[in-house]
Amino acid sequence: MGLRILCTFTGNASINDLAMAHRAKLNVMHCQRSTPYICELMEEKYDLPYMPVSLFGIEQTSKALRDVAAFFGLEDQAEAVIESEVSKILPEIEYYKENLKGKRVFIYQGAPRAWHWIKLMEELGMEVIGAATTFGHTDDYEKIVERIGNGGLVIDNPNSVELKEILMKYKPDLFISGLKEKFLAYKHGVPFVNGHSYERGPYAVYSGFVKFAKDIHTTINNPAWGLIEGRT
C-alpha cells in the first residue's frame, strides 16, 4: 500500500523505534483493551490520531486496510492489496468452511478477541454458542452481546468449575482459550485451539486467518477424538 511503519508496539519493538513512534501520522490500534490508554495519551500529547482495527478474518482485515487507506487517500492501492491477498487464500478458506460448517464454538479470551473472533468464526461457517473474557469491560460485553446470536452464553471471568460445566453441558465442537484451559478441554474430549499463544500461528491478517482455519480444522478432525471411550 506504500505505507511506512515506524513502530509496532509491543511486537519486537526497539527503543529506537519507540522513540520515533510519535512522529507517525496515524496510530493503528489493535488491542482495544490494553492500548487505548497509550493511544489517547499520544493523541493528547502529539496530536496523533488513532484508529481501532481488527486484523482477524477476511472481512475485518479488509475493513482495517480500507479504513487506514481512506485516512491516507490510498484507496486504490488498498483495493489492489485486498484483491490479490484475498484471492490467494480464498480457495483454502472455502475448503475449511465447507468442512467446518455448523460447528459450535465457545470462545474465552482476554477481552477484544472474544468479539473479534465471533465474526471470524462466522466467516468459517461456524456458530459461536458462547463467549467469555477475563478482563472485558462493559464496552467489550456490549460488542459481544451485539454480535453473538440469540441464546448465546456470555459470561465474565469464568472459573474452572464454570468452564467445566460449559464444556460438559454445551459440548462445543471447539473451545478457543489459553494454555491454562487447554488440558481442561482435552480432558473433556473437547477440541481446542490456543488463542493466546497460538498452536501454529500467528493468526492475524489474511495469511494468519488461513493458519487459524487450518488449526481449527486440524483439531476438530483429529482421529483420536473418535477413539475416546464415553465421548458422545
Add this chain to the structure above:
Amino acid sequence: MNQTKRSVTINPGMLCQPIGAMQAVLGIHGAISLVHGSQGCAAYPMRMFNRHFQEPVEIALSSLGEDAAVFGGADNLVKGVHTLAARRHPEMIVVLTTCLSETIGDDIDGILKKIEVPVTLIPVHTPSYVGSHVTGYDNAIKALVVHLAEQTGPTNKINIAIGLLNPGDIRELRSMLDKMRVKAILLTDLSETLDAPLILPRPTFPNGGTTLNEITDTANSLGSIAMCKHAGGSAMQYLANKHKVPVILGATPIGVANTDVFLENVSNLSGRPVADELRRDRGRLIDAMIDVHFKVAQKKVAIFADPDIASGMARFVHELGMEPSIIATGTESKEFVKDVQAIASQTGHEMEILSGCDLYGLHEAVKEVGVDLVMGNSHCKYIADDEKIAFARIGFPVFDRVGYQRRSIIGYEGGINLVDMITNSILDHADAA
C-alpha cells in the same frame, strides 16, 4: 523407482531366513540353533543380535566348507549335533538349513532321525533364496509345533505367536494378559533370554523362555492368536487344521484400534473380560495422543518395517492425525499390500505401498513423495539424514541408540512410547534445523 524393473538389489531391506528362525529359537528355554551352513550364516546374525539386544547369543554351526559343498554336509551335521549335545547339554537343538545346505540337498530330516542323542532335534528349512527373516521365523515356529504339539487334554490357556518383536513388547503383552488373568503360551518368549539380568553366577542357559512342554501343550489350548500373521501365522493355522485349536490371525496390537481388536480377540478366546485397568491404559494413550496432536498433525510419514508392524504402524500414525504416506516392507507379500490398501481406503490417505523393497527403493520413494518423518531401523538413518527429515527408530536392527529393545511398541503402553518417540523425533529435528 520400481524395484522389479531393476536387476539388482541396492542395500537390501530384509535379512535372510535363518536369522528369523534363530530369533524364534532364542526365545525357547534351553534350546540352541545349529546352523547347517558356512561361517557367515551364523556370524552375521550373531553380530546383529549382539548389537540390537546388547546380549550374548549362542548359535552353533556345522561349518560347511568346499568339500561339504561337493560331497554333502551330512558328516558335519552329525558331528555337530553330537558335539553340541555333549558339550552344551541343551534340551533341544534346532537345525536350520541355509542357501548352501539346501542347494546341496542334504536331507536334514532323514539325517536327524538317525542321530541318537538325549536331546530333542528339530529340523527347520530356511533356504534364503526365498522369503526373508520373516519367513524364517514363520517356518521355525511352524516346525516347532509340527514336531512337538500333542493333544493330551484341554487346558484353559491360549497360544500367542509373538512375531519378530522385542523383550519390551513381550513384557507389555504379559502385563496385558496378567491384567485379564489370561494364561498363555507365548511362541516364543525372548523377554528374559534376550534381556537377562546380570546376576552371578550366570545360569547354564538364560532363565525364562518358552519351555518344550509348553510347545507340546499348544495343541490343547482354547485358541491361538498370531500377533504378526506373517511371522507365526502358519504355525497357528497348523494347530487349527491339525488339532482344531481355533485361530485368529492378527491384529498386530499397535495403536488404539488394533489393540482394541487384539484384546477383544484374547477375551473371546479365553472367556475373560477386558480388564478395567486396560481401559485406563487405553485412556492414558488417547490422552497422550490428544496432548501432542498439534505437534504431529498432517506430518507425512514413511514407515519401513516388517509387514505386520508396518501396517500396524500405518494405522497408528493415522490415529495420531499424521499422514501415512509411504508404507514399506523388505519382505515381499501380497497380503501386506492388501492390508495396507484396506487401511488406505478406510482412512482416505493416499499411500505409496512398497512390498519387497530395498533401502534404495525406499529412499527414491521418500524423495518422490516428500515426507517429514522416516520410521525404520538404524539403516534408515542415512535416508533421513540425506533428506534432512526427522527420524524415529523402529524395527530390527536398532543399534545406534540404546533402549529400543527394552521398550514396547505394542499395546496401549507401547502406544504411549511411540507417541513420545515420534513427537520427540519431530521436535529434535525442528531444534536441530
